[in-house]
Amino acid sequence: MTTIEKTADGAVREGAGDDGTPLLEVRDLHVEFHTRDGVAKAVNGVNYSVRAGETLAVLGESGSGKSVTAQAIMGILDMPPGKIPQGQILFRGEDMLTMAAEERRKIRGRKIAMIFQDALSALNPVLSVGYQLGEMFRVHQGLSKKEAKAKAIELMDRVRIPAARERVSDYPHQFSGGMRQRIMIAMAMALEPDLIIADEPTTALDVTVQAQVMDLLAELQREYHMGLILITHDLGVVADVADKIAVMYAGRIVETAPVHELYKRPAHPYTRGLLDSIPRLDRKGQELYAIKGLPPNLLKIPSGCAFNPRCPKAEDICRTDVPALVPVTEQDGTELPGRGSACHFWKETLHG
Amino acid sequence: MADTEKNEKAMEPAADATPNVTEVETVDAATEDEAVAAIEAKVDRGEPILQVRNLVKHFPLTQGILFKRQIGAVKAVDGISFDLYQGETLGIVGESGCGKSTVAKLLMTLETATAGEVFYKGQDITRLSGRALRAVRRNIQMVFQDPYTSLNPRMTVGDIIGEPFEIHPEVAPKGDRRRKVQELLDVVGLNPEYINRYPHQFSGGQRQRIGIARGLALNPEIIICDEPVSALDVSVQAQVINLMEGLQDEFNLSYIFIAHDLSIVRHISDRVGVMYLGKMAEIGSDTEIYDHPTHPYTQALLSAVPVPDPESREGRERIILTGDVPSPANPPSGCRFRTRCWKAQDKCAKEVPLLAIPERFAGTDSPAAHESACHFAEEKDVVHA
Amino acid sequence: MPDVTKTKAGTDTGVDAGPLQAAADAVLAPGAVSQGKPRSLWGDAWYELRHRPLFWVSAVLLVLLLAIAAFPGLFTGANPRDGDLTNHFLTKPELTHFFQADWFGYDGQGRSIYARVIYGTRASIMVGVGVTVVVTLVGGLLGMVAGYFGGWIDSIVSRIVDIFFGLPFLLGSMVVLNAFTERKVYVVIAALAFLGWTTIARVMRSSVITAKQADYVTAARALGAGTGRILFRHVLPNALAPTIVVATIALGAYISAEATLSFLGLGLADPTISWGIDISDAKDAIRDNPHVMLFPAGMLSLTVFAFITLGDAVRDALDPKLR
Structure with a gap:
């Protein structure tokens, strides 16, 4: 698949992730549930694929496979009933599916982090947020309790939670x-990951709050030059922040x-x-x-x-042949970088 | 606490002064038969069919297990008034916690109002009981948000859609019910053979269609839709919206359409009311609200809607509100929106703004001349680039 | 057990289902789209049950036990009360004499252990089933009323449940039984049910509270449905599953409670035949003649095992999360 060069913020694009290998590349991934x-x-x-500093939006409806793909990347798929019969998930060129469990665990959380739709059930209700935030530092970096708490406050400040110091033990x-x-x-x-996967991060929120959260996410991404995979069903949310979009239908990328x-x-x-x-x-x-x-x-x-x-x-061909995701071009054959369509009649759809 | 009590007193004349709701022609029914007859009467298109006046719902907050004492109240709905006209769709928008779903429950008499009236064809349904209430229930139906929990998983589709007939046996004779259920399935675009599934x-x-069929079974006049499509996929949303619009024409229905998705509300509604923390902030026709909003909350809400068009997006002004909606158990004094409003001044903390046509627009035929509960109402287009 | 209280498969908004489960459900949801024949949730549960070997193991055992309890005469020709002291328990079991009086040997009074094990089944099963029926009816009804109506009714019922729950089950039953001189099966049932109903009441109350908040209950109320219809058509069918599971598992526990009481001399008494009494009688002879204890005890364990296994299988089948 082709990747997209975005000229606008090309200046920030430097360093680690940009030596030609994308940060994350998913290749021919299949997931089944028995x-x-x-x-x-x-x-x-x-x-x-996603590069550092790039936002890929994966758009699809329920059952399109958008969340399952993300779960496969994070290694949090319930197996069984889930199964990955085929495919590769390359993080900086290394296949995470064939990696040792321990190695993979190190990537998860430290290099790739995930944001869920339902924050209330993703947070532990019996532990204070300060403790939960600090846990990352205590476990992964071996900081003391006090240092971890200071870090937690710093983090809460960074995501602009008012009165972080007072609310850290809430x-x-x-x-x-x-x-x-x-x-x-x-x-x-917390651990400044290279890639964040956000699964419907604002779906459960009110519109006025949605805007705040999306802005925050976009800003942090720019600041840390992270890759971001934004999984959503909302065409409106995507329009705001994404660089490129992959539209999924029935477990395939169609555009x-x-x-x-x-x-x-x-x-x-x-x-x-x-x-x-x-x-x-x-x-x-x-x-x-x-x-x-x-659906x-x-x-x-x-x-x-x-x-x-x-x-x-x-037409008849659509009922027999699975269309491949092919690059699409202008009528005169000029390439349209980054564009692809899995439709036998993409020409008619695009130009007709 | 004392502070808010004072505000409530200040609010009362405000509610009475609401000018743009038409006068209620009350029906004094001496007997149950008269009451039922009044409920079954026809209402002409464009005439008010449902009139809500100063509706209040406070949920008491209690402490103690056996001997409960009240320590406060969640003011879910705090004095709202509006009319629903026959054949129209009134959209009610607002964020979570604004009280819009409580309004739906009050209109369905699923909750008892703390104060205020709901007149259905001139009769206050909050005071009805017995046969008259049953008659009202038959005529006001509801479509729920979550198609996964609003259908009893242990009943067949036929039993679910047929249940209204069992509760109101006078509507359809027993032998006729199965056929009626199949007709209803057909009307909402489902295969009538699915009756036993x-x-x-x-x-x-499909489940939402089943829910709609159940709502249609008793041939109601009003359907209250509480977020009917927000749990559905985008491609299915449009199908259901189109279905609902078609049914409205076919069966001459009036809708109250409660939702948080402003685009869908605009699409389906003739008039729109914007709620914030239990109060109506602004109400008017869809053009008035969307193209000429005068309340800052409406403006912020509209500007925050993500538009699926990056180009038109760029020209738009975005108002990003700070903070969260305050708790309805302890709402701010004066104007409830003042804690997040960029226009707020001292007056906003002291005086509750009335829901009325702002003075500066009164008497003009400008589209901005619609009811808005803001001391400093001014027009601002935030939707168009 | 708490799992079963979630009566319906998690929806996309299901807070308690967790994001992962919700996502998995979202994936599988369209898979359900109008496929094939009508399939009720009970039907689905039955399908699940049928495909569990453990269910069949326990079902076969239970059918056998019920048959023994109903028609003990079909399984042995010996009279369990006939004592022939020439057969004193020194006679060892003849393990090849299938279904004969001396199959399991004789006890201290020369009675056929095989016959006693067979005839003892009835008392155990009757106590187990009897207590379960009484407890489910009483506890289920109280729990349902408390959960559905809430308010002061709930406060009162819940306090009563708490008080009874605080009394130790066996000790309490012993105190009650001590007051009776005649210890027939129904007395033991009453004594165990007296303290046993609270668990069911609690389970029922909480699942009724969950079920009554469902939108379909609101929908029925909006249609003008009366309390009876809402309770028996909408709430109860959706609140029943956890109670069924708890009751099935508890049945085994009641059987062992009866044996315990009988062993202590407070439960059933002669002339009723009960495994507990036989175990008690055997306790002095266990060193030299373990078989006297082994067979009634083994039968008891097998019965309890069968009921608890059935309960487990039913729980798995009713648990929507595995679907």
């Missing part, structure tokens, strides 16, 4: 949703594009459908465009292109 |  009713194919050959339930999400971010940031391009000119009918089906804030629309049908049953993914039963452009 | 055999969007 259930009573059969094998649910949650991820079917996903490829993507418990998670004493914080509001937005503040808890900040604590989660602080926890993920990749730099963020602006995707919204302007989608090259896959599914992306187009999604964009058309959200109502606009700035004008009163007519009837909404609705993608017909239902696919992972136990019985349609043959050919998984989107074909819902696609307005579907 | 169980909820967990359906996807979220």
Whole structure:
């Protein structure tokens, strides 16, 4: 898969992660869940990569495999019923799936951290936030209790929790949703990881708080020059912060594009459908465009292109041949860097 | 505590002064039959069908196990008034904890109001009981947010959609029910053969359709939708919204559409009310609210909505509010929004702003001349680049 | 056991399910989309149960035990009360004499141990099942009422439960039994149930509280459904699973409690035949003739094992998290 060069902040792009190897690269990843009713194919050959300082948004609906991919990267997939029959997850060129468990554990938390949607259940309710934040330093860096607490306060300050010093011994339930999400971010940031995976980080929050949290995340990412994988279903949130987007459907990436391009000119009918089906804030629309049908049953993914039963452009070839993610070009053949579409009719979709 | 009590007193004349809600023509029903007859009466399109006046719901905070004493109250809804007209959709937006879901429960008489009235065709439903209340229940139905918990997992789809007929047997004779259920399934776009299946055999969007079918069963006049699509996938949301719009035309329904997603509310609503901490901050037609908001909270809310279009995004002004919503158990004095408002002055801490057309716009036909509860209301377009 | 109180598979917003579980559910959710035949949750649980070997082990054992309890005469021709002192317990078991009176040997009074083990089954099963039925009805009803209505009713019921819960189960039963001179099966059932109902009441109360907060209950109320319909159509079916599990496991415990009481001379007494009495009778002879103790004790363990295993299998089947 091609990666995208972003000229705007090219200046910050230097040092460790930029010697050609991406920070993280997922290659042909497959994940299955063995259930009573059969094998649910949650991820079917996903490829993507993130560089230091880059934000990749993985966009998809429930069942698209976006979260499962992230769990596979973090090594927190429940196995069984989960299984990874095929694929590689390369962190700085090393395959994490074949690594020794101990080595992998070292990467997790220290090099790659994760932020969950539901901060309340991800934090331990019986320990103070100061203790939980400090734990990272005590365990990983062997700091004393006092030093760890000081570090915890520093972290809380950094994620702009007001009156951090006074609130360091409070418990998670004493914080509001937005503040808890900040604590989660602080926890993920604690060991200054190279990569953060944020799984629907603002979905549970109110709009006014959502904006605060997204801004914070983007700012920290710039400051520490981290890679960020943002997993979301919200086309609006993505538009704000991502550099490039990968749209997933039925466990495959169906389209990749730099963020602006995707919204302007989608090259896959599914992306187009999604964009058309959200109502606009700035004008009163007519009837909404609705993608017909239902998200696919992972136990019985349609043959050919998984989107074909819902696609307005579907033809016979779509029902038989699985379209590969191919680079797309302008009508005159000019390359569109970073763009790809897994549609037999991408030309028609993009230019038609 | 003493502070807030004073405010409540200050608030009362405010509620009475609400000008833009039409007068309630109350019906004095002497007998139950009269009451039921009034409830079954037809209301013309565009006439008020539901009129909410100074509705208040306080949840007492108690201490002690056996002998409870009250130590305060969560002021979930604190004096709101609005009208719902026949055939329209009134959107109610607000963040979590603003009391919008409590409003839904109050309108459904699932909670008893602490004070205030809800007039349905001129009768105060908060005081009804017996047959009259049953008649109201038949006519006001609800669609819930979470399609995974709002359907009993141990009942078949047929039993779920047929349950309204069992509770109100007068609506459909026994032999007719199965056919009616299948018709309803068809109306909401589900295969009538699914009648014997169980909820967990359906996807979220399909379940929400089942919930809608249950709401339609008794042929109600009003459907209260509490976040009906927020648990659904984007591609399914549009299907359900379109379905609801179609049903509104087909069955001549009036909707109260409660949601936090401002884009969807704009799409479906004729009028929109914005709630903050138990109070209505601003109410007006969709154009008035979205294109000409005058309350700072509305402006902040609108500007914070992520827009799926990076280009139009860049030109927009963003107001990022600081801090969180204060606790409804101990709301700020005066204007409740003042703790997060960039315009706040001393007056805002002392006086509760009335929900009224701001003086500077009163009498003009500017779209900014709609009700807004702010001392310093001014127009500001935050949606358009 | 706490797992089963989550009656429905976690939703995307399920706070208690945790982010991982929620994510996994989200992945698998579309897999359920209108597949094949109607499948109720009870049906699903039965399917799960059928596919567990442990269930079959315990089921076969239990069917056998119930048959023995109902028709002991079919399993032995010997009379358990006939003592022939020529057969004094010096007679060792004849392990090849299947189903014969001397299969397990004779006890101190020359009675066939095999026959006594067979005839003792009825008392144990009756006590176990009887206590469970009484406890489930009483505790279940009180727990349901307390959980559903809440308020002062809940306060009072919960306080009573707490008081009873504070009394030691066996000691309390002994005190109660001491007051009775005639120790028939129903007296033992009453004594054990007197203190045993609290566990079920607690379990039922908490699962009713969970179930009554579900949106479908609100939906039924919004339709104008009465208390009876809400309670028996919506709340109870969704609150039953944990109670079933606890009751099945407790059944085994009641059987061993009966044996303990009988052993101590406070439970059943002659002429009723009970494993506990036989174990008690054998205690002096155990050094030289362990078989006198071994067979009733083994039968007791096997029965308790069967019920607890069944409880475990049922819990696994009803636990939606494994689905």
